[in-house]
Amino acid sequence: MILKPRYESLELELLKYLYKRMNLSEKDHLNYLNLNKGFIGEQHFDEWLHHLPDNWLILNDLLFEFSHSHFQIDSMVITNSTIYIFEVKNYDGDYYMEDDRWFSSSGSEIKNPILQLKRTETLLRKLLQDLQLNMPIKAHVIFINPEFHLYHAPRNQPIIYPTQIQRFFNRMMTTAASNTSSRHTQLAKKLISLHIEESPYTRIPEYTFEQLKKGVICARCGGFIGDFHKKLVICKCGYKENASTAVLRSIKEYTTLFPNNKINTNAIYEWCKIMPKRTISRILSQNFNIIGHGQSSYYI
Ligand SMILES: [Zn+2]
Structure with missing residues (x-):
């Protein structure tokens, strides 16, 4: 049972x-690619977790602060x-x-990652x-990517390679009972209540509306x-989409970035650029509530 989804x-x-909207520095671009790749890997891992007994409690993406240290857990399963x-x-x-040192082929x-894991476990x-x-x-x-290979690794490491994941979960399911009790649910709820959200705005590049x-x-x-x-937006790839859906998706981007x-109307008109102001105005009034009148009015 997933108590904290990813x-x-x-x-x-x-x-x-x-x-999409600005030139990222090499460092930010690499960070984006790494985060994206990591998230795809975690989603693949989640597919394995779906096969676990329903009573086991699954908590994803936990971030804790304890004794002045932060530590994060990609996935936790409470049996x-x-x-x-x-x-x-x-x-x-x-x-x-x-x-104890790890190197890429270059x-x-x-x-x-083992030291990182041990630190997390201790905390x-x-x-x-x-x-x-x-x-x-x-x-x-867990190394989730079938293209991964590690040379010179001793056998006694807490590592699950791609070819071992199936056997690992099979063994886990035969060694742990499939039930949990209210004590386990309370523990899970307590941990979820201690999870902290960190603002990412300090870790991403600075940007302004004008610049994007x-x-x-x-x-x-x-x-x-x-x-x-x-009433349709048409892309050169051939994709046609209802203008409302496309504008609402753009507004989601706008409100997340700003x-x-x-x-x-003016801000969204400028943000979307490809359609007349009256179309933007219509979409806004159909999907949001207007606050105020005239120039200073806005939508929520
Ligand atoms: Zn397209």
Whole structure:
């Protein structure tokens, strides 16, 4: 049972929008690609979790602060006897280990995911002790991408390789009872209540409304839509969409990128660019409530 579902993070959503509308620096672009790849990997892992017994409690994307340290957990599964935590990695290609250090095939060092996992496990154990909710914890790094290979890894690492995932879950289901009790639900609820949301706005590049490229982005190809004709927007990829749906999607982008800006006809007209002001005005009045009159009116 999924008690805390996984969503695309706000940081990834913002970078996805900005990527289309401004030139990202190399660092921000790489961050966007990594976040996107990580999220795709986590979604693949979620497909495995769907097959677990319904009474096991699944919590995704947890972020805690404990004794002045932050730690995050990609997925947690609470069974009758054990808390499983998973760090999901969507690495592809060849990697190798030298002692405790990890390298990609090009020789550049990456963060050791096992050390990251052990830190998380230790902090979670302390947090549970603090709550007087002791349960055994089993922690694993899951490499979800079938294209991943790691050389020189000792056998006793808490690593699940792509070819082992099926067997790992089979074993997990035969060793843990499929029931849980109200004690487990209370533990899950307590952990969800301690989850913190971090604002991503400090980690993304600065941008202004003026600076961003305006237009409506095609839901199929991701390019900017060029034509508007008879209540339809028409992309050069051939995709046609109701103008209302396209504008509402653009407004979602606008309000996510500019949470403090008000929705009004002028701003959305400028943001979408390809259709007349009266069309924008009609779509806004059909889908939102107007507050105020004249120039200073806005929609919520
Ligand atoms: Zn298109």
